[in-house]
Amino acid sequence: MQNILVTGAAGQIGSELTTALRKKYGSENVIATGHKTKPEKPLLESGPFHFIDCTEIDTVAEMVKKYKVSTIYHLAAILSAVAEATPQLAWNVNMIGLYNVLEVARKYKCSVFTPSSIGAFGPTTPLNRTPQETIQRPNTMYGVTKVAGELLCDYYFKRFRVDTRGVRYPGIISYKTLPGGGTTDYAVEIYYDAIKQKKYTCYLKKGTYLDMMYMPDALKAAIDLMEANPAKLKHRNAFNVTAMSVAPENIAAEIEKIIPKFTMDFKIDPLRQAIADSWPNNMDDSAAREEWGWQPEYDLESMTEDMIENLSKKLKIKIH
Secondary structure (H helix, E strand, O other): OOOEEEEOOOOHHHHHHHHHHHHHHOHHHEEEEEOOOOOOHHHHHOOOEEEOOOOOHHHHHHHHHHHOOOEEEEOOOOOHHHHHHOHHHHHHHHHHHHHHHHHHHHHHOOEEEOOEEHHHOOOOOOOOOEOOOOOOOOOOHHHHHHHHHHHHHHHHHHHHOOOEEOEEEOEEEOOOOOOOOOOOOHHHHHHHHHHHHOEEEEOOOOOOOEEEEEHHHHHHHHHHHHHOOHHHOOOOOOEEOOOEEEOHHHHHHHHHHHOOOOEEEEOOOHHHHHHHHOOOOOEOOHHHHHHHOOOOOOOHHHHHHHHHHHHHHHHOOOOO
16 A cells, blocks of 8 residues: 655645545554644544654655655645745755655655646736646746646656646635645635625726636545556646636526525735736646546536535534
């Protein structure tokens, strides 16, 4: 049985991915690590957890050696909106952290999953049906680190034969863990506010289409890619993956079907709007579908039904 290391395990994706991996591969075989954020009790008690700093290579190497790790899911990162406020920190965490993980993987022969993002694209990228291979000139520090990370992973595969793999995630929506400072956070916040107060003030303007994905599909993409036959992977890193392209009013309309009194108004955040405007409306994920069988299970309607059902239970609020 392989041993798996997850960095950023207390984050939005990391907390749920760690749980999914432990369910699939065994709790003691999945080592969760974080930096400052204390994980919730179920994650902390379900298997090994350690606080490490990915910008310190020795702390990464120590975990790999101690647990004889063969696969690393490297999720530790500073997200888009926070990265713009703290660009120096974002570079240090996102780039030095990734470099350290890849170096450790090279030395100890680990495979590595690293998520990229729609943030790797920029204002000169084709907005519709964004190709797998296209212009990538992002104008945010987050985007710069994601493009550099994609190239670095490609380099480590070609130069050192490190088994690197990754996807370009769209916005991720989940009822379990709150997002951590991304541009697409509204798509989670809207459900919370719809249940709690039946109204939401959106910081992105109407008509701002962005790719989104429900968390179960995001976890499925990561695990499926790492289990895929490497001989079939032509691209290997930074596969476009998506499930739906939606604007704020699309989500609001689906919520209204379940919560008829729900209303939404707008107060635009210029920073996050500018970031969103530089990202694709929708990505072409045909390469992922062809090379490793990517297929999402949720669309906007089924995701909204599941979000509201589970969030209302979590918040202990009856919606009718």
